[in-house]
Amino acid sequence: MPEAPYNRSWLFRDHQDVGLAVEAVKLARVFADMKFVQAANPDSEWLRDWSRYVAYNARTRHALDGILFAYAVTPGPDGEPHGFDEARRMAGQLEAFILASPVLECQVFEHPTQGGGPGYIVALSAFASDLMATVSWALPTLYHAYQADEETPTDLRSLEEFIRRYAPARDAVRDLDQALSSYLRVWESGDARLQAPISILPTGDDGSQESEAALAEGNATHAACQTFLLAHEFSHVTHDHFNTEAIRPDLPPQSFLAELPDETRREVEADCAAFTLTMNTLLLREGDEPRVPDFPALKKTRLLSSPSRFPGKRRRQEQAQKDVRTLISNVNRATEACLSFYAVTELISAVARHRGNEAQALRFGKVSERRDAVRGYVQWVREGLEETWGVSIWNPEEARRWAYLDRYIDHLSQTLVPMLDQAPPSRAASVPATFRRGTSPS
Numbered sequence: 001m002p003e004a005p006y007n008r009s010w011l012f013r014d015h016q017d018v019g020l021a022v023e024a025v026k027l028a029r030v031f032a033d034m035k036f037v038q039a040a041n042p043d044s045e046w047l048r049d050w051s052r053y054v055a056y057n058a059r060t061r062h063a064l065d066g067i068l069f070a071y072a073v074t075p076g077p078d079g080e081p082h083g084f085d086e087a088r089r090m091a092g093q094l095e096a097f098i099l100a101s102p103v104l105e106c107q108v109f110e111h112p113t114q115g116g117g118p119g120y121i122v123a124l125s126a127f128a129s130d131l132m133a134t135v136s137w138a139l140p141t142l143y144h145a146y147q148a149d150e151e152t153p154t155d156l157r158s159l160e161e162f163i164r165r166y167a168p169a170r171d172a173v174r175d176l177d178q179a180l181s182s183y184l185r186v187w188e189s190g191d192a193r194l195q196a197p198i199s200i201l202p203t204g205d206d207g208s209q210e211s212e213a214a215l216a217e218g219n220a221t222h223a224a225c226q227t228f229l230l231a232h233e234f235s236h237v238t239h240d241h242f243n244t245e246a247i248r249p250d251l252p253p254q255s256f257l258a259e260l261p262d263e264t265r266r267e268v269e270a271d272c273a274a275f276t277l278t279m280n281t282l283l284l285r286e287g288d289e290p291r292v293p294d295f296p297a298l299k300k301t302r303l304l305s306s307p308s309r310f311p312g313k314r315r316r317q318e319q320a321q322k323d324v325r326t327l328i329s330n331v332n333r334a335t336e337a338c339l340s341f342y343a344v345t346e347l348i349s350a351v352a353r354h355r356g357n358e359a360q361a362l363r364f365g366k367v368s369e370r371r372d373a374v375r376g377y378v379q380w381v382r383e384g385l386e387e388t389w390g391v392s393i394w395n396p397e398e399a400r401r402w403a404y405l406d407r408y409i410d411h412l413s414q415t416l417v418p419m420l421d422q423a424p425p426s427r428a429a430s431v432p433a434t435f436r437r438g439t440s441p442s
């Protein structure tokens with residue numbers, strides 16, 4: 001009998017539970033919406049050969065391995081890294097698969113390992129990560145669009161400069177509305193028969209160097225959102241949140257979690273841990289092989305004003321400067337993934353409420369109740385990284401950027417959601433050229 005197909009671990013193959021991995025593939029098929037798959041991609045080979053799906057799902061196992069590696073070097077409550085022994089143990093208890101459907105909520109299934117111990121299989125919502133990536137990619141554009149409201153041209157020259165700087169961003173927001181509307185229509189209908197969702201992420205289809213670079217950046221944005229969702233469920237497992245009989249540890253009164261109800265506290269814990277794990281996973285997964293930056297060298301290099309005349313020392317300086325750029329980029333990406341998670345859930349809550357589905361609106365709306373607590377944690381982490389890494393990540397502009405995102409979600413809830421009943425607009429011919437990643441944080 002041929003071996004059942006499954007996704008092999010990249011970093012923890014010797015510790016992977018094959019039975020759990022095979023079960024993950026079985027569950028993927030059980031929960032796949034074949035009408036959705038066929039409508040979204042009529043030429044899909046998944047309908048005839050499920051091993052094609054297994055190959056597609058390999059990136060999910062790759063993301064899980066990245067989280068496990070980051071978990072090993074991330075400090076626990078005692079300040080010490082969890083360690084690779086603990087990561088290897090978790091590698092034998094966890095698997096994940098992508099839901100081939102428009103379902104927006106991730107799920108975790110308990111299933112015993114081959115040794116009889118507890119095992120967990122995460123069903124990851126690709127639809128949610130796509131929506132998050134759309135919002136995340138657009139955040140710099142939103143910043144420029146709303147920044148225009150705070151500047152007033154005083155003469156013709158300043159008016160020309162105003163139009164040059166801000167008009168493309170304002171036009172792009174309309175394209176973003178259209179893209180998000182297309183996703184929401186597919187979610188409501190349950191399949192892609194109306195039309196496939198419109199993505200604003202670059203495709204790299206013209207083959208140019210600039211296009212390929214944009215494609216890589218878009219893929220990184222999507223990977224960050226997927227990692228955040230997976231890290232959230234991973235954190236539930238590592239915090240033993242599925243064990244309802246477990247005794248919750250007492251928290252000191254000064255902890256921002258102390259006053260939260262137990263259910264909300266578990267979710268806030270998972271969100272905060274997911275942000276940290278996402279940040280560390282993106283950082284360590286940069287490049288072909290996992291690598292921990294040389295933080296002492298990084299700090300030392302930041303104090304130097306000019307490159308060394310000695311080749312070896314200059315190479316170390318260049319590597320440290322590259323690490324600084326990587327740190328800032330990935331911290332911003334993790335932050336944007338976290339922000340987009342709350343933006344998407346608030347938007348879905350608004351759609352459900354407009355449809356009269358109060359139970360669903362309440363379920364998604366509960367996520368927004370923990371948004372401010374998690375944002376406070378994200379700000380605290382970003383402010384503290386300067387002491388840890390010697391790199392300043394936080395600046396006063398961050399809070400304003402986050403407020404612009406809230407303002408945009410309010411705009412969608414008030415104007416776009418009520419219009420979903422109308423006929424969808426014609427599909428855009430291509431990705432709007434106005435969407436470009438900015439260099440400013442978040």
